[in-house]
Amino acid sequence: MTDTIRFRLNGEETESHSDPSARLLDVLREEFLLTGVKCGCKEGECGACSVIIDGQLANSCMVALGSVSGSDVMTIEGYSKTKRYQKLSEAYAEFSAVQCGFCIPGMVMASEALLSHNPHPTEEEIREGISGNLCRCTGYSAIVSAIKKASENGEGLW
Amino acid sequence: MVTLRNGYIPETLAEALKIRSENQVVPYAGGTDLMIKAQPSSYLFLNKLSALQKVEQDGDMLHIGPGCNYTMLLNHPAVPKVLKEAMIRIASPATRNRGTIGGNICNASPKADSVLILYASDAELKLSSIAGERIVPIEEFFTGRGKTILREDELLTDIRLPLKGLDDYYYYKVGARRAMAISRVAFVGLLNTENGKISRVAAAFGAISDTVLRFREFEAMLLGKTLAEATALKPAFLAKYQEAIVPIRGRVSAEYRKQVCMNLLADFLNSNGI
Numbered sequence: 001m002t003d004t005i006r007f008r009l010n011g012e013e014t015e016s017h018s019d020p021s022a023r024l025l026d027v028l029r030e031e032f033l034l035t036g037v038k039c040g041c042k043e044g045e046c047g048a049c050s051v052i053i054d055g056q057l058a059n060s061c062m063v064a065l066g067s068v069s070g071s072d073v074m075t076i077e078g079y080s081k082t083k084r085y086q087k088l089s090e091a092y093a094e095f096s097a098v099q100c101g102f103c104i105p106g107m108v109m110a111s112e113a114l115l116s117h118n119p120h121p122t123e124e125e126i127r128e129g130i131s132g133n134l135c136r137c138t139g140y141s142a143i144v145s146a147i148k149k150a151s152e153n154g155e156g157l158w
Numbered sequence: 159m160v161t162l163r164n165g166y167i168p169e170t171l172a173e174a175l176k177i178r179s180e181n182q183v184v185p186y187a188g189g190t191d192l193m194i195k196a197q198p199s200s201y202l203f204l205n206k207l208s209a210l211q212k213v214e215q216d217g218d219m220l221h222i223g224p225g226c227n228y229t230m231l232l233n234h235p236a237v238p239k240v241l242k243e244a245m246i247r248i249a250s251p252a253t254r255n256r257g258t259i260g261g262n263i264c265n266a267s268p269k270a271d272s273v274l275i276l277y278a279s280d281a282e283l284k285l286s287s288i289a290g291e292r293i294v295p296i297e298e299f300f301t302g303r304g305k306t307i308l309r310e311d312e313l314l315t316d317i318r319l320p321l322k323g324l325d326d327y328y329y330y331k332v333g334a335r336r337a338m339a340i341s342r343v344a345f346v347g348l349l350n351t352e353n354g355k356i357s358r359v360a361a362a363f364g365a366i367s368d369t370v371l372r373f374r375e376f377e378a379m380l381l382g383k384t385l386a387e388a389t390a391l392k393p394a395f396l397a398k399y400q401e402a403i404v405p406i407r408g409r410v411s412a413e414y415r416k417q418v419c420m421n422l423l424a425d426f427l428n429s430n431g432i
Binding site for chain 1: 161197249
């Protein structure tokens with residue numbers, strides 16, 4: 001019997017001793033102090049807690065810690081050290097796609113998940129890609145433009 | 159196998175069934191329904207069990223591993239279009255990446271969009287335990303809202319989907335918006351003809367009662383009939399449903415749900431020239 005869950009977190013092998021049935025969201029924020037992972041709704045409706053698990057977008061509020069044993073988890077904190085992030089950051093700034101900012105870490109993770117599977121998305125595909133991420137400030141159009149621009153400026157990165 | 163202080167991570171299906179038979183555990187597939195409550199639970203983590211994530215075609219029968227998430231199934235060429243059309247309307251990409259078809263079934267919500275399609279297509283479920291296995295028609299699996307016949311020692315291990323005749327379908331989901339919408343009413347209709355006569359009718363209604371509803375005795379009225387004969391029977395056919403459908407009031411009124419059901423049923427017949 002073990003009380004240790006091992007997984008990769010932002011590129012480094014790590015372990016948690018929290019309850020395996022705990023929300024990954026809570027573990028990331030409270031045990032690992034990764035507060036870029038936002039808690040919005042706790043029911044998978046808002047996307048603020050989006051992380052990337054084994055290359056796939058996930059709402060960390062709907063993931064039990066035990067289910068990521070052996071997985072690769074990336075949060076905005078890890079992603080922000082990449083070149084791809086830089087391209088998204090520049091494009092989000094160019095279009096003023098950030099207002100209050102609460103949704104943005106999740107929105108950026110959704111942007112990355114989209115571009116990593118589809119480097120040249122259409123506007124409709126971008127809207128579908130971020131359809132699980134709520135933003136109450138921007139009206140989305142600036143975000144859609146930013147993702148489109150990042151995909152052009154970041155040619156070859158994705 | 160990893161035995162956690164609270165929970166289990168099996169590496170094989172045999173291990174999973176053994177744990178299931180010996181312990182009080184909650185099977186964890188994708189977690190997207192379970193984690194909404196997020197109560198401390200002893201989970202049996204099935205999410206990495208490759209034995210439950212296969213899709214295999216055997217002639218006209220498609221075997222879908224219940225551990226397949228929606229993204230896997232949407233990307234799989236053997237999965238029929240009608241099922242994909244229902245799955246692409248489920249929640250958002252993040253939820254479709256984790257949520258599984260087996261979880262959708264075992265959660266036993268009458269609003270489960272994939273279950274609706276399985277009802278209309280006469281799918282069967284394989285339930286396994288260390289003692290053996292049984293195969294049940296999907297409509298016998300559900301006994302009420304959130305209730306199934308799955309025993310404490312059993313796991314859903316295969317979804318058997320007969321592929322024949324699924325190309326001609328009518329599907330409509332009524333939700334509040336495009337993404338993240340829970341069905342207010344969902345409907346699927348299948349109508350096949352052979353030599354000018356109706357060989358199959360299936361009309362299933364989701365999100366209006368404690369389980370998906372399908373009325374085989376009404377469907378039988380149209381079997382063996384030509385489209386012209388079926389058209390003559392249409393008023394009587396619709397009247398049966400008008401009498402039988404008694405939707406539960408939810409976030410939208412029962413009257414609204416009833417009207418939408420009848421509209422969709424009539425439109426389904428219209429679309430088939432009836």
